[in-house]
Amino acid sequence: MTDSFARDILPAGSWDTANAADRITLDYEGRHRRRYRYRADNELEFVLDLAQTTLLHDGDGLKLDDGRIVLVRAVPEALVAVTANNTDALIKLAWHIGNRHLPAQLSAERILIRDDAVIVEMLRGLGAHVEKIVAPFTPERGAYAHAHDDHQTAAHPFVFTAEHAHDH
Known part of the structure; x- marks a missing residue:
């Protein structure tokens, strides 16, 4: 065949x-x-x-x-929905997630990440509210996706992936 x-x-x-x-x-x-x-x-x-x-x-x-x-x-996957008391707090949580180069799906109300006990504990320590959920996961594209013509909508410019991780 x-x-x-x-x-x-x-x-x-x-x-x-x-x-x-x-x-x-x-x-x-x-x-x-x-x-x-x-x-x-x-x-x-x-x-x-x-x-x-x-x-x-x-x-x-x-x-x-x-x-x-x-x-x-x-397919739905085991995820964690991360929320905060206000927008400023959610933005700070997004920064911490991005600083660790974790894939994340962003919206105005929440951040979805894969379930990781260490990261969840860190986020809780930063004041996050976390809820385990099962849902399809479509994280934001990598920082260099424009150069590679990644198939993703332009409505989501923020990027948190391990694909282009670097040392700090």
């Missing part, structure tokens, strides 16, 4: 998911790739073959070279 290749991403909302030939359900690491061999939920096998490492989003479509489309679904 000849491999099917996925070289094009159809952004979530730009295509009809009812037309998907199959779907693939992945965690954050599984959705952050450049080249990888996958087996979709209903056994369709294909090779993701992109020009650079890309973060796939829930609802994206991977267009195979034969025209079929594989729907990307983000």
Whole structure:
């Protein structure tokens, strides 16, 4: 059998998911790739073959070279929702998370991070409110993502990832 290749991403909302030939359900690491061999939920096998490492989003479509489309679904993961008493406190918590180069999903109300007991204890010590949740995780893209044309919306310019970590 000849491999099917996925070289094009159809952004979530730009295509009809009812037309998907199959779907693939992945965690954050599984959705952050450049080249990888996958087996979709209903056994369709294909090779993701992109020009650079890309973060796939829930609802994206991977267009195979034969025209079929594989729907990307983000699997819920064990996360921690970090909140604070006010915006200033939340911004300071975001700084501490970013200073440790942790992947983080940011919003005006909360920060989502992966569940890590040491980090959770540090955040509590800084006055954070933490709640363990299970949800899909789509952290902000890396600081150099613009240079690499990362597939992410421009509405989220803040960056907290280990991808481009450096020593202090």
